[in-house]
Amino acid sequence: xxxxxxxxxxxxGAALATPALGQSWPSRTIRIVxxxxxxxxxxxxxxxxxxxxxxxxxxxxxxxxxxxxxxTVGADMVAKSPPDGHTLxxxxxxxxxxxxxxxxxxxxxxxxxxxxxxxxxxxxxxxVVNKDQPIQxxxxxxxxxxxxNGGLTYATPGNGTSMHLTGVMFGQAAKVELTHVPYRGxxxxxxxxxxxxxxxxxxxxxxxxxxxxxxxLRALAVTSPARHPLLPQVPTMDEAGLPGFAATSWQGLxxxxxxxxPIMARLHAEVARAMTAPEIKDSFAAQGFTVEATTPAxxxxxxxxxxxxxxxxxxxxxxxxx
Numbered sequence: 510x511x512x513x514x515x516x517x518x519x520x521x522g523a524a525l526a527t528p529a530l531g532q533s534w535p536s537r538t539i540r541i542v543x544x545x546x547x548x549x550x551x552x553x554x555x556x557x558x559x560x561x562x563x564x565x566x567x568x569x570x571x572x573x574x575x576x577x578x579x580x581t582v583g584a585d586m587v588a589k590s591p592p593d594g595h596t597l598x599x600x601x602x603x604x605x606x607x608x609x610x611x612x613x614x615x616x617x618x619x620x621x622x623x624x625x626x627x628x629x630x631x632x633x634x635x636x637v638v639n640k641d642q643p644i645q646x647x648x649x650x651x652x653x654x655x656x657x658n659g660g661l662t663y664a665t666p667g668n669g670t671s672m673h674l675t676g677v678m679f680g681q682a683a684k685v686e687l688t689h690v691p692y693r694g695x696x697x698x699x700x701x702x703x704x705x706x707x708x709x710x711x712x713x714x715x716x717x718x719x720x721x722x723x724x725x726l727r728a729l730a731v732t733s734p735a736r737h738p739l740l741p742q743v744p745t746m747d748e749a750g751l752p753g754f755a756a757t758s759w760q761g762l763x764x765x766x767x768x769x770x771p772i773m774a775r776l777h778a779e780v781a782r783a784m785t786a787p788e789i790k791d792s793f794a795a796q797g798f799t800v801e802a803t804t805p806a807x808x809x810x811x812x813x814x815x816x817x818x819x820x821x822x823x824x825x826x827x828x829x830x831x
Contacts, residue, residue, distance in 0.1 A: 534594050534772055535568040541597045541762075544583025544604050545666060546576045548696030550715035551760055554630060554793070555599040558762075561783035576693055579669025579830070580604030581615065588617035592767035594776060598623065600763045602671035606815035610823035611669045611830045620816055623763035624773060625808040627780050630798040631759035632714040633733035634675055635743070637726040639705050647730045647749035650709070654685035662688045664698035664707040668830050672698075674819055675711040675732060675756045677826045682751050702726065713758060714797040732756045739797050759815075761808055777805060 539562065541555045552574065559570040575583035580603045587598035598604075600623070609619040638644050644653050654661040665672035668691045680687050690707050692698040695716045702710050703725045710717070711732070718739065720726040730749045731737050746754035762780055764773065781802035783789060790800045803811070823829075 534775075535566055537568070537595060539566070539568060539570045539595050539597065540573045541570060541599055542583045542587050543572055543574050543599050544576060544580035544601070545574065546694035546696065547574055549666060549694050550630075550713050550798075551599055551601055553715070554760060557789055557792070558599075558629070558780070558783055561786065561789065562779055565779045565782065576667075579608060579611075579667040579673070579691075581608050581612065581617075581669065584608070584619075585616050587763065587765060588622035590765050592624070592765040592769070594764060594768055594772035596765065597626075597776075598763040599760060601760050602758055602815065602819075603667070603669045603673070605761070605763065605812055607671065607674050607819045607823070608669050609816055610820040611828060613829060614831050620813055622766055624766050624768045625805050625812055626762040626764060626773065626777050627784070627805065628759055628761040628801050628803045628808045628811060629780065629784050630793055630800055631757045632798045633731045633737060634672060634711045634756060634758055635714055635717050635721065635731055635740070636679075636709065636729045636746075637702070637712050637717055637721060638709045638729065639702055639707075640725055640727055641705060642708055642727070644709075644727070644729070647744070647746070647751070650729055651683050651685055651750070654680075654683070654687055659686040659688060661685075661709065662690050662707045664690045664692060664702050664710045664712075666695045666698055666713070667691045667693060671756065671758045672711045672713065674822055674828075677828060678756060678822045679711065679746075679751070679754070681822070681825060682754050715793075718797050737797060739795075761803075761812075773805065 541559055543552045543555045545551050555572045559572050562570040584604040587596055590596035605619045644650050663676050695713045699716050701707050721728045728743045730744055730746045734755050784802045793800050
């Protein structure tokens with residue numbers, strides 16, 4: 510559910526009702542930790558949001574890239590940061606919904622180590638292949654995977670990401686085995702896919718769309734329940750032969766658990782204001798995202814449902830990264 514005018518007004522009212530907050534917070538630079546390298550959609554989004562928050566809060570908001578282990582290195586850093594509103598996480602499906610099932614020794618609890626602020630964008634993934642591949646559609650991809658007997662490769666931004674687990678879920682649904690090739694971020698994965706070092710990817714929509722439009726990649730299917738308006742000619746997985754198959758990649762802002770309620774209210778109000786600003790909403794919508802500003806309660810419930818969903822995929826796939 511996106512934020513309505515009424516609920517936005519209520520959050521703004523809660524923030525304005527705590528005048529002392531502006532005198533004590535923010536008292537120094539605010540960091541938005543992106544758990545991936547520069548160049549991917551998470552980094553792009555965080556930098557646009559940081560610009561808006563800097564103007565709104567009167568304090569510099571910077572992006573700090575802390576890549577590694579499918580987003581869990583950066584997430585762990587934020588989970589262990591003081592809950593004072595000066596360190597935030599631009600979390601993603603992998604770091605905040607999937608990782609808890611993948612890592613038996615994960616140093617943070619995805620469901621309880623954070624105070625969810627808002628889901629800010631979501632999008633389907635695109636199953637794409639290098640333009641020089643003979644594969645033309647989903648049926649051809651499945652046939653190629655069966656013929657390769659596990660040798661068909663798919664690139665992802667890293668182990669434990671939504672792109673990785675969507676590939677696992679695809680293999681379970683299509684009854685094929687694929688070879689996962691993890692990279693350190695979406696940009697590096699896409700570079701090798703375009704260059705032909707890997708054959709396919711369940712790719713980040715924002716990063717892959719320009720290459721699809723340029724003809725460097727061939728889009729076979731999207732993972733959303735309905736066709737995407739920016740790629741209306743590309744079928745859904747369901748339409749292309751995998752009934753009921755759907756997965757989304759989402760990004761949202763988190764604070765460490767225990768962050769004071771007045772700070773959470775002010776932060777949420779400003780994040781919601783930023784994400785509904787036309788220059789951000791229209792820009793990201795034009796690149797394929799659904800732009801959102803959910804309430805903290807809505808986002809918390811959503812994250813817990815995602816944790817449960819991906820736990821089934823991990824369990825049935827018998828996947829562990831430690």
